[in-house]
Amino acid sequence: GENVEQHPSTLSVQEGDSAVIKCTYSDSASNYFPWYKQELGKGPQLIIDIRSNVGEKKDQRIAVTLNKTAKHFSLHITETQPEDSAVYFCAANYNNNDMRFGAGTRLTVKP
Amino acid sequence: EAGVTQFPSHSVIEKGQTVTLRCDPISGHDNLYWYRRVMGKEIKFLLHFVKESKQDESGMPNNRFLAERTGGTYSTLKVQPAELEDSGVYFCASSRWGQGARETQYFGPGTRLLVL
Numbered sequence: 001g002e003n004v005e006q007h008p009s010t011l012s013v014q015e016g017d018s019a020v021i022k023c024t025y026s027d028s029a030s031n032y033f034p035w036y037k038q039e040l041g042k043g044p045q046l047i048i049d050i051r052s053n054v055g056e057k058k059d060q061r062i063a064v065t066l067n068k069t070a071k072h073f074s075l076h077i078t079e080t081q082p083e084d085s086a087v088y089f090c091a092a093n094y095n096n097n098d099m100r101f102g103a104g105t106r107l108t109v110k111p
Numbered sequence: 112e113a114g115v116t117q118f119p120s121h122s123v124i125e126k127g128q129t130v131t132l133r134c135d136p137i138s139g140h141d142n143l144y145w146y147r148r149v150m151g152k153e154i155k156f157l158l159h160f161v162k163e164s165k166q167d168e169s170g171m172p173n174n175r176f177l178a179e180r181t182g183g184t185y186s187t188l189k190v191q192p193a194e195l196e197d198s199g200v201y202f203c204a205s206s207r208w209g210q211g212a213r214e215t216q217y218f219g220p221g222t223r224l225l226v227l
Contacts, residue, residue, distance in 0.1 A: 031213065032213040034215065036218070041220070042220055043115070043117075043202055043218035044154070044202070044218045045218065046216070049215065051213075089154060093213050094156075098156045098169070099144070100153075101146075101153045101155070102153055103151070104151075104153070104154075
């Protein structure tokens with residue numbers, strides 16, 4: 001079936017360093033790629049998304065890049081802070097109804 | 112504007128019992144989705160409502176799961192009878208009218224279901 005692969009599953013960085021999470025997808029028709037952050041005890045919250053008509057999008061310390069040819073997209077967090085610690089999920093739309101998610105990356109930012 | 116709410120937040124039941132989960136989407140959102148996450152794995156799509164109609168239920172694991180959205184507002188997901196492998200976190204998400212899975216989805220806090 002159509003899958004979204006996400007790496008790494010866990011990531012530990014020092015405060016102030018950058019963090020990068022990578023995802024690949026298999027459906028060439030996918031054209032919407034959101035990233036969600038899930039904090040303990042809460043539901044996933046959208047932090048940034050990108051559509052297939054652009055290759056990069058930035059919002060303050062967070063950026064996402066998309067390579068449609070290679071079918072991969074990445075989340076970049078710069079100047080990480082302890083409050084960035086959470087589980088991050090990438091996703092890609094599979095069809096008009098279905099959003100496929102990666103397995104999540106647990107990011108820990110050490111002060 | 113209130114976000115997506117889910118009830119209960121936690122449920123612990125025995126194998127063979129019935130559990131009903133409820134989701135209240137953001138007011139005015141036509142699209143409502145149910146997802147499930149089993150420990151450490153991906154968030155998996157279960158089904159999608161557009162208003163009161165089931166648009167796609169291809170992700171429902173089996174006929175022990177029944178979802179409804181009468182009136183096109185809140186939705187319920189019933190598991191009957193529950194099995195051990197049904198344990199996980201059940202998320203509901205909603206998005207406004209438009210392009211289905213190409214619209215931004217807003218998630219609820221989830222219901223943590225444990226079947227013993």
